[in-house]
Amino acid sequence: MAQKLDLLKESPSQTAGPYVHIGCTPNFSGISGVYPEDLGSALVNDKTKGERITVRGQVFDGTGTPLKDALIEIWQADATGLYPSRNETRGKADPNFTGWGRSPGDMETGEFVFETVKPGRVPFADGRAQAPHITFWVVARGINVGLHTRMYFEDEADANAEDPLLARIEHQVRVPTLIAQKTGTGEYRFDIRLQGEGETIFFDI
């Protein structure tokens, strides 16, 4: 017998269930008066620096049906590539940018919308620059462990081509599932497919 490591096990995940919006976006659920506003509803304000963008999309199940009970969160760097986080040691991020957004999706269509800024480039573990990207986290009824993925930008082809994470994906045919389409000036669309044809790449990070 060797010595014990005395490490704890992470609490096992359980599905967010059909009522995640009660806890995370109660005002959206019609439970008003408990919190003044739903957390994560605004990433930017009038003073936020950078190029304003709008990201829209839906989450589809394996039958092609859009989810209407998901909760989608994003986390991203500011326009200069700094995270507004206590673990950011490279500098101070834009104080008018939260970096974190949360959307319950539209009640009828499930479409999520984020008004944000285009993120700057952030270094990979070895110091190389990653292409601009937004981290997505999707939870819902039927999702047992929250799914992490990333959104990259169609109009950043050069940066995408040298992105260290994208480069090491074995099935390059799947990389387009991570790239948002540009649908207008400052407008992007990023659909997430949980299963089946065009299944989005999800990461174990």
Next chain:
Amino acid sequence: MSGEDTARAGSFFQRDRLWHPPAYTRDYKTSVARSPRLALISAANTLSEMTGPVFGHDMLGPADDDLLTNFAKPGEMAIGQRIIVYGRVLDETGRGVPDCLIEVWQANAGGRYRHGKETYDAPLDPNFGGCGRMITGPDGSYRFRTVKPGPYPWPNRVNDWRPAHIHFSLFGHAFAQRLITQMYFEGDPLIALCPIVNTIPSSEAVDTLVAALDMANTQPMDARAYKFDIVLRGRRATRFENRGEGS
């Protein structure tokens, strides 16, 4: 940043996917069409995963941690068994995680959620909203007051009932630690029958989600206490971490 944070600023311990539920769990039917079929792509942590949003204690309202009153009319309270749920948020090294945002949501004492898509006939409680939130203290501790939620039937197999449970959403200090889970109550016979509980592969792991009745922290003649500790991913020390060339 404190010295301890600097020492523990490395990448996160790998998530143990054999301890967590798999994505595809046949007996929890909704997972069948919502589970990726292809393997997750393993990726080393970058700053994008090792950072996370910051929530200040000043964002909390005075009754955010009191589900008995935070939706109730003035002078009234939610109906049900009064309980205090308390514990600590720890990481896998056993350290308390301070400044962690916890959001909770639950059914009322009759097992009914306040939600437009809820179909169960049990009555709404006009004084119960069902959500609460808190931010952990310097040692990772938290506490809230609520009613014990009722079990309820749900459409899965013909006659499935959820055990009494409270949903927990947790932010650690990094997006890699983001976690949603559920707390169950000691002694509930429905735990063993639940297809959602049983998405978790081992009974040892299930046991870590069952809060213990704690008479020592019960408020006599007022509210019983349940203790529930939650563990988030731990992280490596940076001192000998291989960062590769040019960094």
